[in-house]
Amino acid sequence: MGLYSRDPQVIQASAAYLQVLSASFILFSFSNCYIMCLRGVEQVNISMVVYGTMWLVSVPMGLLAGFVWKLDPPFVFLLMRCDYLAQLLLGGLRLRSGRWIRVMTR
Numbered sequence: 001m002g003l004y005s006r007d008p009q010v011i012q013a014s015a016a017y018l019q020v021l022s023a024s025f026i027l028f029s030f031s032n033c034y035i036m037c038l039r040g041v042e043q044v045n046i047s048m049v050v051y052g053t054m055w056l057v058s059v060p061m062g063l064l065a066g067f068v069w070k071l072d073p074p075f076v077f078l079l080m081r082c083d084y085l086a087q088l089l090l091g092g093l094r095l096r097s098g099r100w101i102r103v104m105t106r
Contacts, residue, residue: 016074020081027084034091041100050090054083 001011001018035047045049065071071079094100 002010013073016072017077020074020078024078024081024084027081027088031084031087031091034086034095038094038100042103043094043100046091046094047062054087057086058083 001014004014035050038044038046058080061082062076062088065076065079066073
């Protein structure tokens with residue numbers, strides 16, 4: 001962060017943001033793999049429902065946390081990225097159910 005600013009407060013705030021961001025990338029990578037696997041076996045409807053639902057949950061949660069609860073920006077970002085955890089769970093449950101393989105073998 002020292003490349004962009006020399007202000008210690010900016011560096012400290014961006015370090016907190018980057019810590020939350022790095023944790024969300026781990027969840028995103030796994031959830032994205034599950035969703036893309038489902039798309040690869042022609043289960044596109046599942047991914048559209050999951051992405052649409054998570055978007056409808058994430059945006060109001062961020063607005064509520066930022067403007068009503070007045071939380072710090074890293075916490076707001078963390079609440080908004082909890083949708084990756086839900087995507088991971090929904091995608092994993094769908095893959096483990098085995099319904100997708102029955103659709104592929106028809």
